[in-house]
Amino acid sequence: xxxxxxxxxxxxxxxxxxxxxxxxxxxxxxxxxxxxxxxxxxxxxxxxxxxxxxxxxxxxxxxxxxxxxxxxxxxxxxxxxxxxxxxxxxxxxxxxxxxxxxxxxxxxxxxxxxxxxxxxxxxxxxxxxxxxxxxxxxxxxxxxxxxxxxxxxxxxxxxxxxxxxxxxxxxxxxxxxxxxxxxxxxxxxxxxxxxxxxxxxxxxxxxxxxxxxxxxxxxxxxxxxxxxxxxxxxxxxxxxxxxxxxxxxxxxxxxxxxxxxxxxxxxxxxxxxxxxxxxxxxxxxxxxxxxxxxxxxxxxxxxxxxxxxxxxxxxxxxxxxxxxxxxxxxxxxxxxxxxxxxxxxxxxxxxxxxxxxxxxxxxxxxxxxxxxxxxxxxxxxxxxxxxxxxxxxxxxxxxxxxxxxxxxxxxxxxxxxxxxxxxxxxxxxxxxxxxxxxxxxxxxxxxxxxxxxxxxxxxx
Amino acid sequence: xxxxxxxxxxxxxxxxxxxxxxxxxxxxxxxxxxxxxxxxxxxxxxxxxxxxxxxxxxxxxxxxxxxxxxxxxxxxxxxxxxxxxxxxxxxxxxxxxxxxxxxxxxxxxxxxxxxxxxxxxxxxxxxxxxxxxxxxxxxxxxxxxxxxxxxxxxxxxxxxxxxxxxxxxxxxxxxxxxxxxxxxxxxxxxxxxxxxxxxxxxxxxxxxxxxxxxxxxxxxxxxxxxxxxxxxxxxxxxxxxxxxxxxxxxxxxxxxxxxxxxxxxxxxxxxxxxxxxxxxxxxxxxxxxxxxxxxxxxxxxxxxxxxxxxxxxxxxxxxxxxxxxxxxxxxxxxxxxxxxxxxxxxxxxxxxxxxxxxxxxxxxxxxxxxxxxxxxxxxxxxxxxxxxxxxxxxxxxxxxxxxxxxxxxxxxxxxxxxxxxxxxxxxxxxxxxxxxxxxxxxxxxxxxxxxxxxxxxxxxxxxxxxxxxxxxxxxxxxx
Ligand SMILES: Cc1cc2nc3c(=O)[nH]c(=O)nc-3n(C[C@H](O)[C@H](O)[C@H](O)COP(=O)(O)OP(=O)(O)OC[C@H]3O[C@@H](n4cnc5c(N)ncnc54)[C@H](O)[C@@H]3O)c2cc1C
Ligand code: SF4
Ligand code: SF4
Numbered sequence: 001x002x003x004x005x006x007x008x009x010x011x012x013x014x015x016x017x018x019x020x021x022x023x024x025x026x027x028x029x030x031x032x033x034x035x036x037x038x039x040x041x042x043x044x045x046x047x048x049x050x051x052x053x054x055x056x057x058x059x060x061x062x063x064x065x066x067x068x069x070x071x072x073x074x075x076x077x078x079x080x081x082x083x084x085x086x087x088x089x090x091x092x093x094x095x096x097x098x099x100x101x102x103x104x105x106x107x108x109x110x111x112x113x114x115x116x117x118x119x120x121x122x123x124x125x126x127x128x129x130x131x132x133x134x135x136x137x138x139x140x141x142x143x144x145x146x147x148x149x150x151x152x153x154x155x156x157x158x159x160x161x162x163x164x165x166x167x168x169x170x171x172x173x174x175x176x177x178x179x180x181x182x183x184x185x186x187x188x189x190x191x192x193x194x195x196x197x198x199x200x201x202x203x204x205x206x207x208x209x210x211x212x213x214x215x216x217x218x219x220x221x222x223x224x225x226x227x228x229x230x231x232x233x234x235x236x237x238x239x240x241x242x243x244x245x246x247x248x249x250x251x252x253x254x255x256x257x258x259x260x261x262x263x264x265x266x267x268x269x270x271x272x273x274x275x276x277x278x279x280x281x282x283x284x285x286x287x288x289x290x291x292x293x294x295x296x297x298x299x300x301x302x303x304x305x306x307x308x309x310x311x312x313x314x315x316x317x318x319x320x321x322x323x324x325x326x327x328x329x330x331x332x333x334x335x336x337x338x339x340x341x342x343x344x345x346x347x348x349x350x351x352x353x354x355x356x357x358x359x360x361x362x363x364x365x366x367x368x369x370x371x372x373x374x375x376x377x378x379x380x381x382x383x384x385x386x387x388x389x390x391x392x393x394x395x396x397x398x399x400x401x402x403x404x405x406x407x408x409x410x411x412x413x414x415x416x417x418x419x420x421x422x423x424x425x426x427x428x429x430x431x432x433x434x435x436x437x438x439x440x441x442x443x444x445x446x447x448x449x450x451x452x453x454x455x456x457x458x459x460x
Numbered sequence: 461x462x463x464x465x466x467x468x469x470x471x472x473x474x475x476x477x478x479x480x481x482x483x484x485x486x487x488x489x490x491x492x493x494x495x496x497x498x499x500x501x502x503x504x505x506x507x508x509x510x511x512x513x514x515x516x517x518x519x520x521x522x523x524x525x526x527x528x529x530x531x532x533x534x535x536x537x538x539x540x541x542x543x544x545x546x547x548x549x550x551x552x553x554x555x556x557x558x559x560x561x562x563x564x565x566x567x568x569x570x571x572x573x574x575x576x577x578x579x580x581x582x583x584x585x586x587x588x589x590x591x592x593x594x595x596x597x598x599x600x601x602x603x604x605x606x607x608x609x610x611x612x613x614x615x616x617x618x619x620x621x622x623x624x625x626x627x628x629x630x631x632x633x634x635x636x637x638x639x640x641x642x643x644x645x646x647x648x649x650x651x652x653x654x655x656x657x658x659x660x661x662x663x664x665x666x667x668x669x670x671x672x673x674x675x676x677x678x679x680x681x682x683x684x685x686x687x688x689x690x691x692x693x694x695x696x697x698x699x700x701x702x703x704x705x706x707x708x709x710x711x712x713x714x715x716x717x718x719x720x721x722x723x724x725x726x727x728x729x730x731x732x733x734x735x736x737x738x739x740x741x742x743x744x745x746x747x748x749x750x751x752x753x754x755x756x757x758x759x760x761x762x763x764x765x766x767x768x769x770x771x772x773x774x775x776x777x778x779x780x781x782x783x784x785x786x787x788x789x790x791x792x793x794x795x796x797x798x799x800x801x802x803x804x805x806x807x808x809x810x811x812x813x814x815x816x817x818x819x820x821x822x823x824x825x826x827x828x829x830x831x832x833x834x835x836x837x838x839x840x841x842x843x844x845x846x847x848x849x850x851x852x853x854x855x856x857x858x859x860x861x862x863x864x865x866x867x868x869x870x871x872x873x874x875x876x877x878x879x880x881x882x883x884x885x886x887x888x889x890x891x892x893x894x895x896x897x898x899x900x901x902x903x904x905x906x907x908x909x910x911x912x913x914x915x916x917x918x919x920x921x922x923x924x925x926x927x928x929x930x931x932x933x934x935x936x937x938x939x
Contacts, residue, residue: 041804041856042800042801042804043800044503044796044797044799044800044805044806045499045501045503046501046542046603046796046797046800047501047540047541047542047603047606047607048603048605048606048794048797049606050540050542050605050606051582051584051585051605051606052605060514060558060560060561060563060580061488061493061512061514062496062497062512062541063488063492063493063495063496065496067496068496071495071496071498072492072495072496075495075496080495081491081492081495084492086490086491086492086493087492102733103605103733104733104797104800105732105733105734105794105796105797105798105800105801106732106797106798106799106800106801107732107733107800107801108800
């Protein structure tokens, strides 16, 4: 089908729908929820973003650079090229890491533009075949569904506890899996039990209540890293915050939006906006989720009814490390003796501009020695489920990340579960021994030592 | 909506030959993959290439060139594509030879202060990779985060710190070149700058990719200066600022950098990624840096402060630490891109003027701005008289691109009229080839095209650049 036929078909469809705004198209973007032309109008084609972009660094290809991607999206809007596979590839090969947004002098929102273009591509070319099925099950089946995620967590717990894991690893059953999945399996954390549903909906502050805050438990975080969620609740309550864990909350929708499924993304966004409507602060310990929540207004930019609500909600969202720092967190007194380095999760550093606060949190723990990680804010290749969809590129970035980790550190700290899984996989693959931790966990350990000491001094 | 299959375009015979040389995945030929190569950092003229070839070594370049020569297909070398005069932009149908994957450092010899690199090596990476050993590479174009040293050689690029240290040509010790017949030659003996005979290094540097493709570069690296201090001076009157510049140079001080920005430029950088908090109601600021042996620096700074005050400065300050100095420079170096924050498109011009004529030139530029009803910002390497008027426009408004191009051309005319030149560092490319007539007679240009013909007899390498094409006027397309 050529462009003209596409346009005709879209118009015919819209006539059937008889909603007036449906007839809007933009060059060869013919589908609902059109991309935002002002975003590419900002780009002056200077190229200052090129070297910041991991996929350009790896390939050197202009269409795999931020400038090139913006140019391609604009070319579709100008009717110069069609929405087809050759257009889709550079748009979907983007890590959505936002490094370009930090580098860009003109504040071009490349990430948002890419997500909007993906929305068009997925409507133009719905996924079929195996990858379509995989993506559908994972994205529409599991992540949005708290119960199924829990079942998955339960199964994994069973798999690990029952000794099946040992058997599988020993017998080489794993050898039938593709390489990158095998590497992934090797580092799956010991799965605990999700916090959501197990903890009360309101966890009271220790001592006097300074403020009520809502907390997003997240899906991957809560299933794979429930210990990080437990630590986050402890750290917040220890600092005098009452932590709300409303049961109605769910997946943030980031992975869906990244994959071009904006409709599911919007559905999930509405659910979270509703769940946290009684809170003026929503704290997040997963950078990817935090960034998504902060950008709900981008998701609803073509929906005048929802937009103000989404803007109001996004303004309430904050990363937990920044919140703690800004609210004068209790400086721990006990020592945690360790040499540590910090990796900037893309969606924290580039996405939310949070770089200083988590480092300061770590530095304020007695005994912690911080060592710089060169190019700390270069993507580790995790990028949502990018490591599953683009194993080659993700693997190359992971190797570079691990090569950069200084030799003598004991721990690598960060603020995003996706990076934690990815970097743990790298540590394992490279035969190294660093422990991968969430920033808040370190603070939690220091506080727990403080509490232990306090208990002992009361006893004695 | 039906799913669209991959466009059924099969590589033609030439593309297949190129694939045989460099590998199948190393050649782009689909329209969607080529379209972002339609232009470089200069977006007023665009043309589709026939293909893009990624080379990994000199042998690849030589074979690709031989093949294209045989097939009589024109070709262009391309680095990062940050050029501002259309040097890497196709007129239509050329094969682009991309050198970005040739980005290794081949040899580092700090004892003799030189490095041998491939042309795709990114400018800033060179300094970054030797800074821990106390060395740096001096030419620092504002695009240094992305541009390649191969591109710098082709454009003879300058930068803020070239006032004291010289532009690219002063830092090149040797080149390996693939000539348009495919032959590989080395010029400039390893590290020995002054060879008897013609200065071929000087000829090649700045030849805008029309004489040969650079495949290996030996550059000078310098020891970090012992000390460095930076001054920022705010002025209410541009005449005072210009007078201060002249007096600083007259006092015998050679600052490492001496930069000026006018109020519209300041509005831009303050709305962009690295705002400093410059007052928005000043006429201009000067950014002055001195470096060298620690002992002399404070005296020079005192002298500069005195000159600034004597010329009615509103406020003048010395950077209190490296962080502040870094921010001032990041703010300045984002200058061009920052225009994106206050205007959809910009056209940057690159005139050179005698320093002392600045106030009068700025008045004439303001008149041009009025005449064409387009805002013009000015960023000025004040120390060496290299002026960058940035013409702000919106390519989506019919006619604005053409008006911007005309305004740009008039700015260059003003520079030529006061005894200056039409390009300081960005090259002529497609953009300014017509304006070459402002400064060269037909005979002078014929002499130069004769030199080109010695290297590039069939004009297959980067055709249509640098010199006006007889009977062809540059077409302006919507940006
Ligand atoms: C925001 C911004 C700021 C800038 N600031 C400055 C500045 O301060 N000073 C300055 O001088 N310039 C500046 N420039 C212009 C530009 O960055 C320089 O001209 C730079 O040297 C171009 O390098 P590139 O790798 O991008 O080359 P490209 O744009 O890819 O190519 C430029 C020219 O060089 C040729 N070429 C490239 N590689 C080779 C090779 N290996 N062999 C032979 N020919 C080759 C091309 O054919 C073309 O003619 C700026 C540009 C931008 C966008
Ligand atoms: S988001 Fe990351 S991968 Fe995508 S264009 Fe920007 S820098 Fe490149
Ligand atoms: S840095 Fe920003 S303005 Fe410049 S090319 Fe990249 S996206 Fe466009």
